[in-house]
Amino acid sequence: MVKLSVLDQSPILHGSNPQQALQQTTELAKWTDKLGYHRFWVSEHHSTDSLAGSAPEILAAHLAAHTQQIRIGTGGVLLPHYSPYKVAETFRVLESLYPGRIDLGVGRAPGGMPNVNLALNGGKMPNVEDYPGQIEELMAYLHGQDPHGMDLYATPKGEKSPPIWMLGSSGTSARLAADLGASYSFAHFINGRGGFRAMERYRDYFSPSMQQSEPGGNVSVFVVCAETDEHAEFLASSLDLALLKIEQGEKRYEFPTPEEAIQYPYSSFERERVEDNRNRMVVGSPQKAKEELIQLADLYQVDEMIINTIVSPFEERLKSYELLAEVFSMKELD
Template identity: 35%
Template sequence: MPLERSVPLSVLDLAPVVEGGTPAESFRHTMELARLAERLGYNRYWLAEHHNMAGIASSATSVVIGYVAGGTKRIRVGSGGIMLPNHAPLVIAEQFGTLESMYPGRIDLGLGRAPGSDQSTVRALRRDLRTHGEDFPELLSELRHYFNPPEGEYMPVRATPGEGQQVPIWLLGSSGFSAKLAGELGLPFSFASHFAPEYLMQAIHLYRSSFRPSGALEKPYVMIGVNIVAADTDDEAQFLATSQQQQFLSLIRGRPGKLKPPVADMDALWQPHEREALRSKFQFGVIGAKAAVENRLQEILRDTMADELIVTSQIYDHQARLRSFEIIAEAGGLQAAD
């Protein structure tokens, strides 16, 4: 059954490093997935900044974005996201100005305000431990100033490349802070419902109710993150999903690691309260074959009226992961590119 309302689908790639694998292998898999996503008709391909995590290879996010953009032709490539408080705004303006110069009209800059790691790593990143993202609006304003300085204003420091580049800026969030700020600034907003689903509806309402039209956007535009593990049968999808469930379980226990192979019985690994915690994280996701994915996508779009969905699919076996995105594209009614 076709979706009642079709929206663009995009990919959030966490560049997983699997047990027994290497980052080099992960990057080859990222390129293969990005090229497949482009052929299948996905709208954008985003990578996320995480640090000190053995199972995620995209810590040098801008570098990986350039790698993916250079290996594809049409799909938009960007950050989901760059954690702005980890960086000087000038450096991000220069990096994304460089990317936009190389791949014009294809680069997105999604920004978050969390550190993307633990407190020890925050210290290693030279962040001020006294702040918890409260200075994000000021950093964002500085960054936008580098891209588009007021005409005639003296600028002792300029972003080259960067100044004058029309790089779309998105705000990312898992709470109401960025939702309200994105609305007030008239920027597109992406919510991390793939790991914070309990706040999704509240954040969407806050964003839409606070939205003010801007030069960037005339009306609100919401993209939400969705966990999907798809396979040719429901049973196979349930089996494949145990890799992601183990990954969440490791995070809950404070021991993040590489993506593990699937297992036959998660009940042998988790406690009942951990199982319930993981179930709550999959409120806006689906595990199953094409029919289950279609039905759940329809429900999500009906409930949220989202303008776009960005899908993450943490699967240990690379070929099974590629197949998952093929099934998702079919369920979402994407049109394959020529």
């Protein structure tokens, strides 16, 4: 059976503000925990007006304190900006507070416009060529090792370590995760074409590491689920418009509503872009969404799909996750 998890980017919906977006992330985590979702990841974005999540490690600590069973993690910490030693200690603290429930997802994207790189790195550009070495160093510190022979260890020490998940949307990231022996999460919601080949490459080249002996993968995708296909299409129209405006570089302070999207005068080229972006999405009634998610899981040969739902109003986001939980028979509500 396919497990379902959550990726939440703390979107600022129409009529709300960043504080409310973070409150909604908390409510969504509590709700999906109750529904039986497997894990809940939060993202890292900087200087982005429509997304409120800029410090996922802090948000993860908050969410773990407000949930009971669901795994909590980052999707992910943008490692080129940070010290592997400090990241290891942060997640060793989280693992000590919430043993067996913490995931450390990492990526190498800038997390915003190019000026974000400068702001996070003392006015210098980070060297992404160091990223593979950073992963190796991070894994060593997490597992109680002293990678540079400096009599230096990540504390607090413990018997277990949170697993590293490397995030990516290309074959390059897949091969790197394979070479380093980490789990791999493919961002289908970013790149809707050819991802199954990246996952296949990851499995083919996987090398066992101190973290794990077998490959482990999952896939994240935009999903909009509603009682009927027609209502799901109505809700998804707002995500269609949001993705289009992101591509066009338009600065927005909140995500559009379906009503705004319906009224938008799309050009023929824009309609083509909307159609192409639908490759990154699953939209429909519960049964239709279930069938398409299982098809994607089979295509990627994974047993876990991470759901990213951004629609307005917030109640429709909650309902979408509930409908998926019901159709996948995850857990009976109290």
